[in-house]
Amino acid sequence: MRKVDPEKHAARRQVIVDAAIACFARKGFHGTSTAEICAEAGMSPGNLFHYFPTKHAIITAIVEEERQETAEFFRELHESPDLFAALLGFMDVVLGLAADPVYSSLALEIAAEAMRDEHIGELVAANDAELRAALSALIKAASGRGQIDAAIDPEAGARWIAAIIDGIFGRIAVDPGFKPDQERPMMHLLLTRFLCPKP
Amino acid sequence: MRKVDPEKHAARRQVIVDAAIACFARKGFHGTSTAEICAEAGMSPGNLFHYFPTKHAIITAIVEEERQETAEFFRELHESPDLFAALLGFMDVVLGLAADPVYSSLALEIAAEAMRDEHIGELVAANDAELRAALSALIKAASGRGQIDAAIDPEAGARWIAAIIDGIFGRIAVDPGFKPDQERPMMHLLLTRFLCPKP
Known part of the structure; x- marks a missing residue:
């Protein structure tokens, strides 16, 4: 029996996930066939099936990848000297x-x-809970250092920041005039006034 | 030929829309058959077809109803003495x-x-544009009366309030701990600090 090289296996898996992301972004989950993902990844259906038995399994992998990336990002964030600036950076x-x-x-x-x-739905809710926990921990730590207003309950504050994040993607869906790269000053104003008002 | 009584016609239409809303909320658009809408409305398929040729036409009517209700609400809002309080009320x-x-x-x-x-998608985007225009007009008028900070550009402010509204519904989708009736104080704090910071 051939041995599986874990690094090679992970790399092939990533090729499929990246190909699927490109297809899904173009045509949606339901509009994309596994044949199209194979074509995009330059792989045979049998080969793809070896890594992901279903399209659903690929979506699951994408949501899991998102979770890991967010967790990694927040681990690094906590090392910043200014935690409110770190939140704005996020x-x-x-x-x-x-x-x-x-x-x-x-x-x-x-x-x-x-x-x-x-x-x-369960995976997305779990990711969201993890994001809120990370935001809440960040607010609490920032509050302890006087970098965020202590009147903001960390959990409630995290909930509303999560709502603002959802809202940003909501804008992309319905408002062609919402240009994220031009919205940074207004977002900073909103978050600064909300979380650290001037005394 | 029988004459159509416009009031009776509108009332029957509304019965169908309300029945469809109940079905859609339970099982989604795609999970609901026209037969189920007929059963909920207590109407024959032929009769339903007379008012709405397709399920799509019912969804269109729901989005249009939403638009009219929002427009009506904002017309009344503008008569308030305190326009920021009126925005909080909305x-x-x-x-x-x-x-x-x-x-x-x-x-x-x-x-x-x-x-x-x-x-x-086009109808929803048009509703959103109308909502933003109403919010923007409200901010502008409130700003003129000193009830909202003049540093907030009305259009940009409206965009972020619309994002917060999207975000509230996003919370409902993913966060079972988000209880809208308990979130009012935090939402008021967020909007008050954002739009009318203390000098």
């Missing part, structure tokens, strides 16, 4: 992702799919 | 709608459908 990254047509299409596809598919 | 109504399981399910269904169906 929100700038969110705006940047919203400005990326592939990422934002995919995010909106995942949100819609989460309403239709119970398993994807 | 946002309280939004939170109330988010707390209503039928309304919030329907709103999320419509948002998902807007991504799949071009015509529904």
Whole structure:
């Protein structure tokens, strides 16, 4: 029996995930066939099946990848000297992702799919809970250092920041005049006034 | 030929729309058959077809009804002596709608459908543009009276309030801990600090 090289296996898996993301962003989950993902990845259906038995398994992998990337980002964030500036930096990254047509299409596809598919819905809710926990911990730590207003309850503050993140992607869906790369000053004003008002 | 009584016609139409809303909230647009809408409305398929040739036409009517109700609400809002208080009142109504399981399910269904169906997408985008125009006019008028900070550009401010509204419904979709009726104080704090900071 051939041995599986884990690095090679992970690399092939990533090729498929990236190909699927490109297809999903263009035509949606339901509009994309596994044959199209194979073509985009330059792989035979049998080969693809070896890595992902279903299209659903690929979507699951995408949501899991998103979770890991967010967790990694927040681990690094906590090392910043100014935690409010770090939060603004995170929100700038969110705006940047919203400005990326592939990422934002995919995010909106995942949100819609989460309403239709119970398993994807659970994964997305778990990711959201993890994001809120990370935001809440950041607010709490920033509050302790006087970098965020102590009157903001960390959990409630995290909820409303998560709402603002959802809202940014909501804008992409319905408002062609919303240009994320031009919205940074207004977002900074909103968050600064909300979280650290002048005494 | 029988004459059509316009009032009776409108009332029958409304019965169908209300029945459809109840079905859509329970099972989604795609999970609901016209037969189920007929059963809920207590009407024969032939009779339903007379008012709405397709399920799509019913969804269109729901989005149009939403548009009219929002427009009516804002017409009355402008007569308030305190326009910032009026804006907070509107946002309280939004939170109330988010707390209503039928309304919030329907709103999320419509948002998902807007991504799949071009015509529904256009209608939703037009409603959103109208809402933003109303919010922008309200901010401008409030700013003129010193009830909202003049540093807030009305159009940009309206955009971010619309994002917050989207975000509230986003919370309903993914965060079971988000209880709209308990979130009012935090929402008021957020909007008050954003739009009318203390000098």
